Amino acid sequence: MRRFWHTRELSTVAILALEAIVFTWYLWPEGGRAHPFLNGPNGLLILKYSSIYGIAAIGAAIVIISGGIDLAPGAVIALTSVVTGHLFVKSGWPLAPSVAAGLLTGAAAGLVSSWLIVRVGLPPFIATLGVMGIARGVAFIITEARYYDLSRTIPPGSRLLGVPVDWVAPVVMIAAACVFQFLMKRFQWGRAVFAIGGNETAAVFTGIAVGRVKTSVYVVAGLLASVSGIVLAVAQGQGKADLATGYELDIIASAVVGGASLAGGRGSVVGAVLGALIFGVLRNALPQIPGATFYDRLIVGLVVIVIVVLDQVLVRHER
Amino acid sequence: MADLEFRDVHKSFGAVRALGGVSFAVREGETHACVGENGAGKSTLLKIVAGILRADRGEILWRGAPLRVGSPHDALAVTDRVGRLDEPAMRSRAAALLDELHVPVSADRRMEHLSPAHVQLVQVARALAFDCRVLVLDEPTTSLTDAEATQLFGVLAALKARGVTILFVSHRLPEVFRLCDRITVLRDGHHIATFDREAATVDQVVRAMVGREPPGHVPRERPAGDARPALSVRDLVRRPRVNGVSFDVAAGEIVGVFGLVGSGRTELVETIFGLARPDAGSVDVHGHRLAPGAPASAIRSGVALVPEDRQRQGLFFNLSLGDNLALPGAALVSHRLIRRREERDGAASQIAALSIKAPGLQVTPDRLSGGNQQKVVVGKWLGIAPRVLLLDEPTKGVDIGAKYEIHNIIRREASRGMACLVASSDLPEVLALADRILVVRDGRLRGELSAVEADEERVMRLAAAPAEGPA
Ligand SMILES: Nc1ncnc2c1ncn2[C@@H]1O[C@H](COP(=O)(O)OP(=O)(O)OP(=O)(O)O)[C@@H](O)[C@H]1O
Numbered sequence A: 001m002r003r004f005w006h007t008r009e010l011s012t013v014a015i016l017a018l019e020a021i022v023f024t025w026y027l028w029p030e031g032g033r034a035h036p037f038l039n040g041p042n043g044l045l046i047l048k049y050s051s052i053y054g055i056a057a058i059g060a061a062i063v064i065i066s067g068g069i070d071l072a073p074g075a076v077i078a079l080t081s082v083v084t085g086h087l088f089v090k091s092g093w094p095l096a097p098s099v100a101a102g103l104l105t106g107a108a109a110g111l112v113s114s115w116l117i118v119r120v121g122l123p124p125f126i127a128t129l130g131v132m133g134i135a136r137g138v139a140f141i142i143t144e145a146r147y148y149d150l151s152r153t154i155p156p157g158s159r160l161l162g163v164p165v166d167w168v169a170p171v172v173m174i175a176a177a178c179v180f181q182f183l184m185k186r187f188q189w190g191r192a193v194f195a196i197g198g199n200e201t202a203a204v205f206t207g208i209a210v211g212r213v214k215t216s217v218y219v220v221a222g223l224l225a226s227v228s229g230i231v232l233a234v235a236q237g238q239g240k241a242d243l244a245t246g247y248e249l250d251i252i253a254s255a256v257v258g259g260a261s262l263a264g265g266r267g268s269v270v271g272a273v274l275g276a277l278i279f280g281v282l283r284n285a286l287p288q289i290p291g292a293t294f295y296d297r298l299i300v301g302l303v304v305i306v307i308v309v310l311d312q313v314l315v316r317h318e319r
Numbered sequence B: 001m002a003d004l005e006f007r008d009v010h011k012s013f014g015a016v017r018a019l020g021g022v023s024f025a026v027r028e029g030e031t032h033a034c035v036g037e038n039g040a041g042k043s044t045l046l047k048i049v050a051g052i053l054r055a056d057r058g059e060i061l062w063r064g065a066p067l068r069v070g071s072p073h074d075a076l077a078v079t080d081r082v083g084r085l086d087e088p089a090m091r092s093r094a095a096a097l098l099d100e101l102h103v104p105v106s107a108d109r110r111m112e113h114l115s116p117a118h119v120q121l122v123q124v125a126r127a128l129a130f131d132c133r134v135l136v137l138d139e140p141t142t143s144l145t146d147a148e149a150t151q152l153f154g155v156l157a158a159l160k161a162r163g164v165t166i167l168f169v170s171h172r173l174p175e176v177f178r179l180c181d182r183i184t185v186l187r188d189g190h191h192i193a194t195f196d197r198e199a200a201t202v203d204q205v206v207r208a209m210v211g212r213e214p215p216g217h218v219p220r221e222r223p224a225g226d227a228r229p230a231l232s233v234r235d236l237v238r239r240p241r242v243n244g245v246s247f248d249v250a251a252g253e254i255v256g257v258f259g260l261v262g263s264g265r266t267e268l269v270e271t272i273f274g275l276a277r278p279d280a281g282s283v284d285v286h287g288h289r290l291a292p293g294a295p296a297s298a299i300r301s302g303v304a305l306v307p308e309d310r311q312r313q314g315l316f317f318n319l320s321l322g323d324n325l326a327l328p329g330a331a332l333v334s335h336r337l338i339r340r341r342e343e344r345d346g347a348a349s350q351i352a353a354l355s356i357k358a359p360g361l362q363v364t365p366d367r368l369s370g371g372n373q374q375k376v377v378v379g380k381w382l383g384i385a386p387r388v389l390l391l392d393e394p395t396k397g398v399d400i401g402a403k404y405e406i407h408n409i410i411r412r413e414a415s416r417g418m419a420c421l422v423a424s425s426d427l428p429e430v431l432a433l434a435d436r437i438l439v440v441r442d443g444r445l446r447g448e449l450s451a452v453e454a455d456e457e458r459v460m461r462l463a464a465a466p467a468e469g470p471a
């Protein structure tokens, strides 16, 4: 059991499976009607909406592993949707450069955070809190309370590089998870991120370029948040400044439920994606339970606490 | 009369057996030493006494009844009370306490402003604050100079006079013989012998510890030729602790840097390595100027630093032993993908060369005993085959056998042409190891002695001389 919990991704998969089984059983329809939870389109829906959180949670996990925290992803998602929307709708740019500019915006937000942390020496919480405000503020300034209608950008049923458009977001999430899992586990860069989160002083003494690695971590997190921003803008068909309000906490919660330790040095990219799926299933299934509507935030909160407590109890027991 | 009695105490960590049935007794009011090689189980035993770990089997009796230690939190609560010192009554009590034990610290000082040595004295003094009967100390003197250790022993003597039973772990046998009434030797988790201090000799104790003849010294061979300095430091300034230092170290030479705590020796080696950006001056390695304030550049030029504080500066407790040993090499290679097999081979050879006692390459360093952790820090830097090796307290917490091993490794690498700079507060170590000794005080070199002319007295005179104007 302990060894099982130690391979943290496995235990997260187990929780996800348990969750799916519980809802399948609980929502089992009477008679021969179609199952409201366990069906193909609903599964795709869960994947699609989870990937908005999941893609950003990959970045959040990396930041947390490095011993930091990023509060900006919600605001970066909004700013990306606004920048892309503005260029595409208002300025009449083609789609690809508009999206590219949106992604650059996210990377730039990460660069500003890392500059404040590495050069100015602000604690990550404060630096990214500031960037969160700035990004949201810039989004409001650009839109002036309007929103950009993106609903007709991509006709339904079209394909992107051979992938049906509904599947693009999940595919991006899975691809990003694979790439970053590999980078974190098999590359010097990933090991440096773990080392910095585990013991930053020792990392300096070991000759690791701490500042440079941290910069790359926040830029990656910003970039991934802006990918989430594009996905959300397309899914909702609009770019606007109050998009994704409060998402940063769900994104951090996904990473933490997936095994990232806020003390730094511990966590998993794949775990963060699984954590996002755990919340995605909750958000999808709870509203289908009659009378549960008002309970869903409460349940989400309890789930975070239970999973993290379980984790700590089992891991601390080892010592 | 046995007042703290260990009866068949067992403790295992997974497959690793730390204690395999230890039985011996400590008399009330005596000062009892517990010695043994790294990984013998000393710290584990003390942690069980202190209630941090629980024995798997066996019991500890205190005055004939099973010892019931509260959780370590009990002790912490008291710490908090004595440490905070905001109420006047508290302050006067603390002041009286520190005074009684001759601890040269004002009760108004905040803990964070104290030197590590003074922190330790305050911690020991705290024992009196909650009227403790048994005091256990695990290697309390490893980072203290002789003078500071003497202060500590004064405090311990005062405690002993009040009837406190002291159980003391140390790798420094001279102090063990100076301080303790009886000496218990552990080896591989077993009780080997308990000696009366009067009846025992150092040799007897060492033989009991290692179970064989202690290893001898590798003879020193200085490689011939190449008189150009490998390391050349010029007018190095890093205020306030380094105030203009110049010296050379030739290839194959071992140079000792001795200074009391606060003399600037640690700051000196750290500035050379680039951890601090110097205010002035330069460092050259084999004629190549190091970029100031850039450890990575120093590493690429073949410089390595074994730092003073292995827990804080040396080890990553979230990474495996293999990763810990491989990380310095990452600064040297251009490939970005980790080459597992190469790293595993390198790590395995370091573990063999330093005879590091570890259950495998996958474990994290917190599973290792203190001395073995220190060897990992030495090993991680030897792995990059440095041309200039800087060592700060290289054998802190290492047992005698391993100390000889590390000394021998330093000698062997020096014979192969590596230049070594050893900063240490352990004067016998500096005297045993160095070809030449630099003495620092107030961030300046106060003298240089060759191995032949150096002895404890002359070095100490230079290190401790009062400032009679700038030298
Ligand atoms: N938390 C742990 N998990 C696994 N093994 C451990 C743990 N703590 C100690 N050990 C093992 O138990 C043995 C005894 O360790 P201990 O720390 O008691 O040694 P020690 O005598 O204090 O050595 P040193 O002189 O190096 O401090 C060692 O082999 C060590 O690797």
Ligand SMILES: [Mg+2]
Pocket: B042, B043, B044, B138, B369, B370, B371
């Ligand atoms: Mg120990």
